[in-house]
Amino acid sequence: MSHEVFNRVAEAYDAARPGYPGDLYDALADLSSVPLAGATVADVGAGTGISTRGLLDRGARVVAVDPGERMLARLVARTHSPRAVVGDGNALPLRSGSADLVCYAQAWHWLRPEESIQEALRVVRPGGAVAAWWNTLDLGAGSAGWLVAHEMRLAESCPGYWGPALPEWHMPPIAAVMAEAGLGVREAWVHWTREVGVDDFLLDLRSHSYVAAMEGDAVDRLVARLRAGLAEVFPGGRLRVPMRVYLAVAPRADG
Ligand SMILES: C[S@@+](CC[C@H](N)C(=O)[O-])C[C@H]1O[C@@H](n2cnc3c(N)ncnc32)[C@H](O)[C@@H]1O
Numbered sequence: 001m002s003h004e005v006f007n008r009v010a011e012a013y014d015a016a017r018p019g020y021p022g023d024l025y026d027a028l029a030d031l032s033s034v035p036l037a038g039a040t041v042a043d044v045g046a047g048t049g050i051s052t053r054g055l056l057d058r059g060a061r062v063v064a065v066d067p068g069e070r071m072l073a074r075l076v077a078r079t080h081s082p083r084a085v086v087g088d089g090n091a092l093p094l095r096s097g098s099a100d101l102v103c104y105a106q107a108w109h110w111l112r113p114e115e116s117i118q119e120a121l122r123v124v125r126p127g128g129a130v131a132a133w134w135n136t137l138d139l140g141a142g143s144a145g146w147l148v149a150h151e152m153r154l155a156e157s158c159p160g161y162w163g164p165a166l167p168e169w170h171m172p173p174i175a176a177v178m179a180e181a182g183l184g185v186r187e188a189w190v191h192w193t194r195e196v197g198v199d200d201f202l203l204d205l206r207s208h209s210y211v212a213a214m215e216g217d218a219v220d221r222l223v224a225r226l227r228a229g230l231a232e233v234f235p236g237g238r239l240r241v242p243m244r245v246y247l248a249v250a251p252r253a254d255g
Contacts, residue, residue, distance in 0.1 A: 003068035003110075006047065009207040010070040014048035014078065016203035018135060020105070021192040024245045025058050031186040031249035032101060032129035036060045039100040042123055044089040044116075045107020049075030049082070055103070056080070063099075065092060090115045097125045104132040109172040117174075117181050121252060129251040130183070132174045138191060138242040139164040146233040147242060153229055157222050160210035175248045183250035194241040198230050201239055 006013065029036050037059030043052045046064030048071050055062045056079065064084040066072050076082045087093040089104070089111045102120040104111070120130040139148055151165040163169055175185045196204075202223050205211055211219055230239070 003066065003071070006207075006209065006212075007068045007070040009212045010048060010068070010074050012203050013071070013207035014050075014074045016200045017048075017050055017207055018194050018196070018204070018243065019050050020054055020133070020135060020245060021190060023192065024133060024190045024247060025054060027188045027190055027247055028101075028103075028131055028133070028249065031188060031247065032131055032251060034100050034129055040098065041101045041103055042092065042094055042099040042120075044092065044102060044104050044120070045110060046075060046084070046105075047071045047107070049079045051103065051105030052082070053079055054105075060101075063094065065089065065094070090119060092119050092123050094123045096122050099123050100125060100128040102128075102130045104174075106134050108132040108174050109134075113173070113177045114181070117177055117183075121181065121183075124252050126252055126254045129249055130178065131247065131249040132172075133245050133247040134171060135243060135245050137164055138244040140244070143242050144240075146230075150226060150229055153226055154205070154222075157225065158210055158214065160213055162210060171246045178248065178250040181250075184253065186249045186251075188247045188249075190245040190247060192243050192245070194239075194243050196239050196241060198227065198234060198237045198239060201230070201241070202227060 039060045041055050041060045041062045043062050043064045046052045046066045052062050052064045052075060064075055065087045067088050069086055072084045072086060076084050085093050102124050124130055137147060155161045155165040175187055178185045
């Protein structure tokens with residue numbers, strides 16, 4: 001079960017995963033036509049609360065839902081006035097029509113596609129919206145050569161790797177599933193730069209499910225190899241990482 005993998009790496013996840021840029025939350029409000037201040041938001045797959053706190057900071061009332069008890073325990077410990085429920089995004093423990101937004105930050109790919117969207121549509125009120133987003137490294141044209149080389153090293157060493165170094169890699173197909181459900185879909189890419197120390201960058205890596213699933217000391221050997229590659233480019237240990245966030249939003253039309 002995916003949430004058990006995350007439970008094992010909850011501390012690394014919480015300490016080192018990046019947040020989302022302010023422009024992402026602005027785009028979410030624009031594309032959904034739901035102002036975040038005062039909105040009731042179901043943050044599904046809330047994990048340790050990175051997305052939950054971003055939404056709370058913008059004035060939303062957030063219910064965090066996740067099946068991972070250790071992830072949610074971190075959320076509760078780190079969040080001011082948290083509302084957190086252990087639950088499954090395919091069968092939300094929330095009343096019909098109770099949310100202005102149902103959001104999945106870095107999480108929808110763990111759910112059953114059609115079932116989860118139908119469930120979100122049950123929970124979101126008319127005039128509200130369903131939204132999902134994913135932070136990813138930006139390996140597009142003009143990206144830093146060091147980042148491409150780093151990600152290629154990771155792809156070679158990690159059997160379960162799934163990411164932008166693979167030609168077949170793609171964003172989860174939520175836009176297609178939303179369209180099949182009869183929804184109009186709005187998409188955006190939000191570009192930003194992450195400034196991070198090398199230790200946090202590598203700790204973040206340990207929280208990715210395909211790294212967390214590796215056995216024995218394979219992770220330590222992988223991290224040592226990647227650290228050596230990064231040290232050649234950043235002897236001072238401070239990285240500027242090109243990032244981009246993919247956002248898909250489907251307003252519920254019968255509002
Ligand atoms: C990559 S984390 C995202 C956490 C957080 N939203 C963020 O932005 O950092 C994915 C989360 O999805 C959760 N998850 C896995 N299966 C799920 C399910 N069936 N329903 C809801 N959440 C699930 C995992 O437990 C994990 O906390």
